[in-house]
Amino acid sequence: MNHVPTLNDRLQGSAGYQLWESTLAEQCGAFHPEPPLTRGIESFEGAILPAHAAVPGYAGAKISTNCPHIHRSVKDIKRDGHDFFYIVHQLTGNAVMDHCGTQSVLNPGDLILLDSSRPSDFYFSGMSEQISLLIPRHKLENNVQNTKLILNQKICSNSRIGAVAGFITNQFFIDTDNVNDLEGVTEALISLIRPTFTSSDNKPSTYNEKIQKSYFEKAQRCIEAMLSNFELSPEMIARELGTSKRTLHRIFAQNGLSIGRYILDRRLDKCASEFESESDIQKISAVAFAWGFNDVSHFSRAFKSRFGVSPRGFRSKAALPEGSLN
Known part of the structure; x- marks a missing residue:
């Protein structure tokens, strides 16, 4: 024993x-x-x-x-x-x-x-x-x-x-x-x-804070629209917003975020959402590529770091019927 x-x-x-x-x-x-x-x-x-x-x-x-x-x-x-x-x-x-x-x-x-x-x-x-x-x-x-x-x-x-x-x-x-x-x-x-x-934080916003919030929300929308683009970068987003890369980094930092980390997390969240809801099982690599990853090994490591389980394990768990123990 x-x-x-x-x-x-x-x-x-x-x-x-x-x-x-x-x-x-x-x-x-x-x-x-x-x-x-x-x-x-x-x-x-x-x-x-x-x-x-x-x-x-x-x-x-x-x-x-x-x-x-x-x-x-x-x-x-x-x-x-x-x-x-x-x-x-x-x-x-x-x-x-x-x-x-x-x-x-x-x-x-x-x-x-x-x-x-x-x-x-x-x-x-x-x-x-x-x-x-x-x-x-x-x-x-x-x-x-x-x-x-x-x-x-x-x-x-x-x-x-x-x-x-x-x-x-x-x-x-x-x-x-x-x-x-x-x-x-x-x-x-x-x-x-x-x-x-x-x-x-419910305190009234200053004019500068409102401007920064507006840029931050525009940047988020821009990122959402281009997540599947392998070449998405801070430079590309800054050009779309008509601002500098330095300003863009500062706006994200003021919200406690790194722009690179934000893009990575949004891509990972999109992949996880597909694993949970897809009716036709796609290859894990196909889902990763569809959301802007061009390195499956890097994707798998990043996914496990964020969700605590591998993409395969996450998808298998999501596919289990309600009440299943395995």
């Missing part, structure tokens, strides 16, 4: 540290843990329990460690290419989180939202235990027009939302063979926390 790992399976010393670090990278992405300062790596203690991976596109782990500092740099981000949000739930011990120019102090039960595409630093005092869940970017970004996501703002454990959200995160570590149950749990968690982690 195979042994099922638990947090009671303690990892110690240099061998335990190496196994713990590699498992952390597999489940949550590339991070640099710093061993305890007292006796170095030989004094390391920790454990890691992967979340159930039954739901395509989701991952994560329940993590305990006595490392005083764990960080994720720009180099790590480029190396693993992960493009998710992290929901971090502090279970025991305390942590300080530096992310996006802000700092949060996490007490047991608190939750925060982080972006895997931005650097982060965790600081711990003594042994600490957390849950880290990876949520595909589109799950939180969809249906939040005219709003922005607030990162590194905690939901306190003593709030009703915090108590319920904390309960839900633990469900990913309870044995179940029912994929639909886990998908329902995930949707419930996202619906619960989204209002707390989004904000809208």
Whole structure:
């Protein structure tokens, strides 16, 4: 009978540290843990329990460690290419989180939202235990027009939302063979926390802001009309709008976006929409080419980064009949 790992399976010393670090990278992405300062790596203690991976596109782990500092740099981000949000739930011990120019102090039960595409630093005092869940970017970004996501703002454990959200995160570590149950749990968690982690700016716009908004909306319409063009570029869009490429980049930056990333995401969203709704199954490469991709390998990597699952896996899941477990 195979042994099922638990947090009671303690990892110690240099061998335990190496196994713990590699498992952390597999489940949550590339991070640099710093061993305890007292006796170095030989004094390391920790454990890691992967979340159930039954739901395509989701991952994560329940993590305990006595490392005083764990960080994720720009180099790590480029190396693993992960493009998710992290929901971090502090279970025991305390942590300080530096992310996006802000700092949060996490007490047991608190939750925060982080972006895997931005650097982060965790600081711990003594042994600490957390849950880290990876949520595909589109799950939180969809249906939040005219709003922005607030990162590194905690939901306190003593709030009703915090108590319920904390309960839900633990469900990913309870044995179940029912994929639909886990998908329902995930949707419930996202619906619960989204209002707390989004904000809208309703203050009156200045004349310049109105002009910039108009250019931004024109640029979006221009991009939508030319997504299938392999040669679509910021230069082409700037010419269509009668503005400079520098101004175009600035307008997108003021909306928290990169124009290149925006074009890529819109193409990926179009492909995903076709995979979900197409009646005649086309080759994946044909769908990719139809929406402006000219490199199938690049498309597959970008699609998995955005949606957490390969194009083939996404289409197979979308084709399953309602209520199917496989």
